[in-house]
Amino acid sequence: MAKTAVKRKKSGAPSLDRILSAASALFTRKGFNGTSTRDIAGRAGVSLGNIYNYFGTKEEIFVSLLEKREKEYFDPGQPLIRALTSTAFPDNIEGLGFAARETVEKFSDYILLIYVDVVEFEARHVNKMFARMRQGYAAALKASPAGRGRIASDIDPAGALMMVTWNYFNYFIMEKLFKVKGHYGMADEQAVKLFARVFKRGILA
Amino acid sequence: MAKTAVKRKKSGAPSLDRILSAASALFTRKGFNGTSTRDIAGRAGVSLGNIYNYFGTKEEIFVSLLEKREKEYFDPGQPLIRALTSTAFPDNIEGLGFAARETVEKFSDYILLIYVDVVEFEARHVNKMFARMRQGYAAALKASPAGRGRIASDIDPAGALMMVTWNYFNYFIMEKLFKVKGHYGMADEQAVKLFARVFKRGILA
């Protein structure tokens, strides 16, 4: 009986979590339609039919993943929020750069799931999430401590913050997810510095 | 006899072009695995078996599309190259912004195909293309006319140019392909101006 119990519960994690984890690994590598429920079941160590005890359809698995990761992405402990609440913007531009790197590392699966949604579901499941982002940035600025650097009066602070973080995000996404090593012709640390330099004082001599 | 001939050759465009065009429309909306050869055949107005007179496999259709679009993307007549050769960098930052918008409009299918490749083929078919890009930017800077604005001596000109154009690209990709209208809380024209302002003189007061 103990033997059967061990066989039944692989590694202690509940089946639902194992299904989600397996699905995430596969959706991010083959897309939604390129991933079969058999692949997911096999990877999760559950039977094919058991999947339907937890999720009504394959698409429901996908949507659950997006929701789960969105929640984690907006969690206050995530790297970007930490960088914003520990140092004032725009003093912390380099810090934001490294936080963006950490975020892309940590959420690379979520980012790829977003691309899957953009293509295979015409961005149906994710466009609301992006709309929430600007509010998130504005709120983080409010909660940010006062600092030495001042933002020029003709610049929208939330806009500037979005500009900086998106720039870093996109750099690290290219390097990591698009697999383009050194696409700026320099190492990460140098690129972080270049971007910060440009954002602080501009390109003009 | 004439009747039969007409029946055999639909609409004048060669079958190959119709297959590519149909495939592009479908791959960008459902992904590679989500698109069947039957879908492509139906949309192109050819028989299912006829596809294999032109392409050995479904993947070969996909790769042909990427190659075709890549060639068009790097064509000297495309909006971004035009903006760079008509006005000096960094005088033309706003111009680059509008060129980026035009480019995203014109190549939205290509951008989506790239996402398909990143996810479903682990960026296998596109990462070389990105490596080429830096060279493209450096060459465009060389060919660019001399202007009034001068780049600060501690800033890599090609790096700055990439930073500007990627920033604008990503803005317009979000707006158009991710379907997030007004994600900076302002109209396109205002966003183009804000970005140019920040890139020229920086955020600091």
Place this chain on the structure above:
DNA sequence: CATATATGAACGAGCGTTCGTTCATAAAGA
């Protein structure tokens, strides 16, 4: 014992590719 979780065979549909056939046109041969 009742309930919750899990299984695996089967259903009906769809998939990428192959293959034999047809047909219009071009080329070769008499």
Place this chain on the structure above:
DNA sequence: TCTTTATGAACGAACGCTCGTTCATATATG
């Protein structure tokens, strides 16, 4: 010049397989 042969584009049926989902049954748990 006319007839025969060859060619390549096009077709649609079929092959062998995979797919998402259902459902009757088995097993585990409290």
